[in-house]
Amino acid sequence: MSEAGPRATDGPPDEEVIRRVLAGEVDLFVELITRYQQHVGRIVAGHVRHDMVEEVAHDAFVRAYTSLRTFSFRVPFAHWLARIALRSCYDAWRTAAARKEVPLGGLGDEHQQAADRLLAAESGERFEDLVRQRDTAELLHTALAQLSPENRMVVSLVHLEGQSVREAAELLGWSVVNVKVRAHRARQQLRKNLEGLLREAT
16 A cells, blocks of 8 residues: 555646756745645644644655755655655654653543454454554554654554555665564554553553
């Protein structure tokens, strides 16, 4: 499940716009923002709190503009931009973790039942089915917030979004082996966090 991203149906192709921006027509970067703001918004919204989406998405486009000269033209611009958006999410988590902005508190009956179902899931497929259910969203946000930024990123991509290990490795710029190891450890840690939340609630 790769992030292909949108392609404009009219206007010059992305590559031409990028070359013109690099040649000095900097105002044309707005065209890229217009084409990809929903693409970036969806990525960011899937990884950070709702109140952080606008700020993190803005940061992603600022980074894209300032690093545009590093774009190789060998991959789609949407893919390159997705990596930058993910990096912005990762850095936002690091900042939140440094400030200890981790939501804590007791669980209601509904969340306790959701946690019980998640912890009872033996197979990876069953676990991934459960984490996509709406009633687990708030619970997972709390448990994920207790992971390290690296582990949160990889468990979100592989176990929550269904990216393959290879796709996640390409997006993160990590080796396939690193993603496999981190995904396994992160899933184990996520389960421990859920168990801890259940203990706190009893």
